[in-house]
Amino acid sequence: MAGPAKITTKEQVEEFLNSxxxxxxxxxxxxxxGDQLLPYAAETLDLLRSKGKRLIFVTNNSTKSRQAxxxxxxxLGITVTAEEIFGSAYSSAIYLSKVxxxxxDKKVLVLGEAGIEEELAxxxxxxxxxxxxxxxxDIAPEDYDKIVPDPSIGCVLCGLDLHINYLKLSMALINLQVPETIFLAxxxxxxxxxxxxxxxxAGTMSAPLILASKRQPISLGKPSQAMMDCIKAKFDFAPARACMVGDRLDTDMRFGVEGGLGTxxxxxxxxxxxxxLAADxxxxxxxxxSKLGDIYEILKN
Amino acid sequence: MAGPAKITTKEQVEEFLNSxxxxxxxxxxxxxxGDQLLPYAAETLDLLRSKGKRLIFVTNNSTKSRQAxxxxxxxLGITVTAEEIFGSAYSSAIYLSKVxxxxxDKKVLVLGEAGIEEELAxxxxxxxxxxxxxxxxDIAPEDYDKIVPDPSIGCVLCGLDLHINYLKLSMALINLQVPETIFLAxxxxxxxxxxxxxxxxAGTMSAPLILASKRQPISLGKPSQAMMDCIKAKFDFAPARACMVGDRLDTDMRFGVEGGLGTxxxxxxxxxxxxxLAADxxxxxxxxxSKLGDIYEILKN
Incomplete structure (x- = not known):
């Protein structure tokens, strides 16, 4: 099979967009x-919209809701709607409600920030x-007695929690010792x-619980196909006519390839x-x- | 090879003690x-002392110093000296100073409680x-700039830290990204x-750092032989004339067997x-x- 093809000419860009x-x-x-928009990225998004393409922004960041x-x-000067954003917090909420x-009457015990709470709500x-x-x-001496499995908790969900502490880890672990408690990240x-x-x-929040509970969470972020299933359920697209764009091989590109999308x-x-280009x-x-903005730059020249 | 031999008679106890x-x-x-002394445990320790045996108490608990x-x-009514106790915090301190x-001019970045600090001191x-x-x-926005590798830190040492937080995990991770920084647990x-x-x-404190740094710490607690090496260095005993007593196969008994001790x-x-007795x-x-106290109980009957 041919290796990855670099897109550098107007013809190649047009063929790519038509696919x-x-x-x-x-x-x-x-x-x-970080906080720096990349060259011609905004113009490329506008160009794609003008051609009637649908845009979906997929992020593993769970600290912010789609709205936030x-x-x-x-x-950064890019206009998007919350509906076009698909974050791992939303993905987790969809997974719990739809899958x-x-x-x-069951609650989720959250290790994480407001983004998760807003999407669950x-x-x-x-x-x-x-x-x-x-x-x-801090955990208090009486907590060692008080923390017991809570039958109203049906799931422990771990995202990046900038306020992680031993008390919350303990509550999560004690509830994960109930085999019926769903374990999500x-x-x-x-x-x-x-x-x-x-x-x-975010993986450093579930890592202690994986070690101590001897259980593995289902991840609702890239490259997990559980996230792809949630995206497909919401947007109802044909994988062969969709393309995943990313900068990381082991997350973004794996996510696209395993989902049957173009990359x-x-x-x-x-x-x-x-x-x-590496053999391995x-x-x-x-x-x-070279950059996403090449789409705009090449077509306009 | 014969399986584990159960000690139940006076002759067996005497032969065991003579070994x-x-x-x-x-x-x-x-x-x-927990807080309950086991039957005849104290009497058995007294009996061993009266026969001139040396007693060493080995604990993985790092939150307390030997003195504490x-x-x-x-x-619980047992008199021991700090010199007879060998904890994983002390083991870590010995490893850093002697091995x-x-x-x-190098400092240790500690994730842990006072027991570690006292033993390092x-x-x-x-x-x-x-x-x-x-x-x-909590971590503050300016910390993301401020936290940089500290050249005066030569080691990150993780024990059970009941006050673990994202700020301390971040400091540890940034310093572990310097390959020369020693990683101990x-x-x-x-x-x-x-x-x-x-x-x-305690392993749940190093687990996030193992995941994020892709490094493995050297453990100074049972069953790690790094701890056994520290004990042997301090007490200078002949392994074949020493016996490890414990209730866990994968830590205590493994620790003894791999160290060449009786068990x-x-x-x-x-x-x-x-x-x-299981084949596996x-x-x-x-x-x-059945219990350690059998030594006293059987000899006295």
């Missing part, structure tokens, strides 16, 4: 780097934990790239041209280009 | 269960983190049994008689008895 109706985008490293995430786009069909799912200020404290990214450094990612890899993020690349990408 | 000069004890599940741990014994020979090792109240707070127990339940163990398994803790037992134990 797809739906475009799924990773955001950081594709549209922007639109503000990040707006700040698992969590009974209405949008699907009418009850939750405890999360940003509850009464849990932002918004995503299991090991690191959270910010300010040019790698901070602990476009860009060189403005984590992985390099050498990575995508983690996944076989279909197309790649 | 060893040094006795290493796990504590919880051997001497006591003597109080736990005293509360690694950490340079005097007893070996003249500088540390940061630990119980420092200024780190018991007092122990990697996945759970911490207390009040009849399993709470998150005595007791049925007052985690594992059962069926476990020790994790380790081949030499002897076992």
């Amino acid at each position: 797809y109706d739906d475009f799924l985008f990773d955001c950081d490293g594709v549209l922007w780097q 995430y639109t503000k990040k786009f707006a700040k 698992v069909k969590l009974p209405k 949008s699907e009418g799912i009850q939750y405890v934990g999360g940003t509850d200020p009464s849990l932002r404290r 918004t995503n299991i990214d090991s690191t959270y790239p910010t300010n040019g450094k790698l901070f602990p990612g 476009l890899f860009v060189l403005t993020g984590v992985n390099t041209e050498a990575d995508v 690349a983690p996944v076989a990408v279909k197309n790649y280009m | 060893y000069d040094d006795f290493l004890f796990d504590c919880d599940g051997v001497l006591w269960q 741990y003597t109080k736990k014994f005293a509360k 690694v020979k950490l340079p005097k 007893s070996e003249g090792i500088q540390y940061v983190g630990g119980t420092d109240p200024s780190l018991r707070r 007092t122990n990697i127990d996945s759970t911490y049994p207390t009040n009849g339940k399993l709470f998150p163990g 005595l398994f007791v049925l007052t803790g985690v594992n059962t008689e069926a476990d020790v 037992a994790p380790v081949a134990v030499k002897n076992y008895m």
Whole structure:
């Protein structure tokens, strides 16, 4: 089979655009780097819209709801609607309401931030934990007696929790020792790239619980196909006519390939041209280009 | 090879005692269960002392220093000296001072409680983190800039930290991204049994860092032979004339067998008689008895 094809000419761009109706985008490293919009990224999105393409922005960030995430786009001058955004918190809420069909009398114990709470609420799912200020404290001696499995808790859901503590980990672990308790993670990214450094990612919240409970969570973030199933359920697209655009081979590109989508890899993020062309690349990408903005730049020249 | 031999008669007890000069004890599940002294455990320790045996109490608990741990014994009516106790915090301090020979101008970044700080101080090792109240707070936006690798930090040491938070995990991770930074764990127990339940163990503090740094710590607790090396360095005993006594096959008994010691398994803790006799037992134990106190009880009858 032929290796990844680099798109550099007007003809190649046109053929590429004609191949797809739906475009799924990773955001950081594709549209922007940190707080810096990438060249011609906004113009390319406008061009795709003008051609009637559907845009879906797929993010593993669970700390913000879709609504809150639109503000990040707006700040960089890109107009999107909450409906076009698909985050791992929303994915988790959809999974619980539509796939698992969590009974209405069951609650979710959340390790995570407001983004998860807002998305659970949008699907009418009850939750405890999360940003509850009464849990932002040290464990007390009496907690070792008080923390017992709560029959009203049907699921433990872990996202990036900037207020993680031993009390919340203990509550989660004790409830996970009940085999019926569903164990979900918004995503299991090991690191959270910010300010040019790698901070602990959402996966570091579930890692202690995986070790102690000897259980594995279902992840609702890229590259998990549980997330792809939720996206397909919502947007109802033909995978062969959809393309996943991303900067990471082991998450974005794997996500697209395993979902049966076309793939476009860009060189403005984590992985390099050498990575995508390597014989031992983690996944076989279909197309790649220097940057997403090349679509606009090449067509206009 | 013959399976584990159960000790039930006076002759068997006498032969067993004559085989060893040094006795290493796990504590919880051997001497006591929670806050309850086990029958004839204290009398058996007195009997061993009267026969000139040396007693060493080996614990993975790093939250208390050896000095502080003597109080736990005293509360249950057993007199021991700090010198007879070997905990994983002390083991870590010994490893850093005697094996690694950490340079005097290097500090240890501690995720853990006062027990670790006290043992590092007893070996003249500088540390940061630990119980420092200024780190018991949420991460602030400016921390993402401020947290950088600290060249004065030569080691990240993780024990059970009841005040774990994202700020401390971030500091540890950023420093572990420097390959020269030594990565140690007092122990990697996945759970911490207390009040009849399993709470998150010390291993849940290093698990997030293992995931995010893609590095493995050296563990200084049972069953790691790094701990055995530290014990042998301090007590200078002949392994063949020493016996490890414990209630867990995968930690205590493995620790003894891999260290070349004799082993005595007791049925007052985690594992059962069926476990020790199973064809697929994790380790081949030499002897076992119902409880440690049988030594006293059988000899006196």
